Amino acid sequence: MWDDFDNDDFDEDDEAEFQRERDEKKKHPLAVKSKDILELTFALVGSLDEARSELYGSLMIESASILGAKFSGAHAVDSYVIKMENAVIMKVHARSLGGLTYQLSMEETHAEEHLQLLRDALDEFKALFKEWIKTFESAERYDDGWGLFCD
Structure with a gap:
């Protein structure tokens, strides 16, 4: 089975391009801020009492985790529709958090200062987010059958 795999089409230039794109994504300000928000959220959830951790913890961690995951998904494609779908999901989860x-x-349950740290990070995320979505190429639109993000 693996003997049929032709690796001739993948060369060192492709490897370098892959590494460059991966590094670019990891260093993007929105990716960095997403990671900051996730770390703040873990710290906040870790300080919750058992009842509130059970009630809110998984929701908070899920929302914080989705920010970075959806950014990566949007960053990996050229499709305007897919980028916008991921952006909307990111917005919904940031607002929920x-x-x-x-x-x-x-x-x-918490000192207001601790909660404000996460809110401030979310405000910074929002500003970066607004700049990021301006970079989407609307020429890459297509009708995916749902009628969203199309002319």
């Missing part, structure tokens, strides 16, 4: 900080604030 922010909303949960206000819920925790209302329950008075």
Whole structure:
């Protein structure tokens, strides 16, 4: 089975291009901020009491994790539609994560300063996000049958 695999089409230039693209994605400000948000979220969830951790923890970590994952998915393709789909999912999860900080604030479980750190990171993420979506090439639009993000 593996004897049929033809590796002649993949050369050192392809490897260098792959490494360059991977490094570019990892160093992108939105990827870096996504990682910061995930780390802040883990710290915040780790300090929750058992009941609140069970209630909010998985939601918060899921939302924080999705930010970076969807960025990577959008960064990997040229399709405007797929980029926009991923961007919308990122926006929804960033807003959800922010909303949960206000819920925790209302329950008075954390010092407001700790919650504000995550909110500030989300505000920074939002600013980077707005600049990032301006880079999407709308010429790569196509009708995927759902009618979203098309003219």
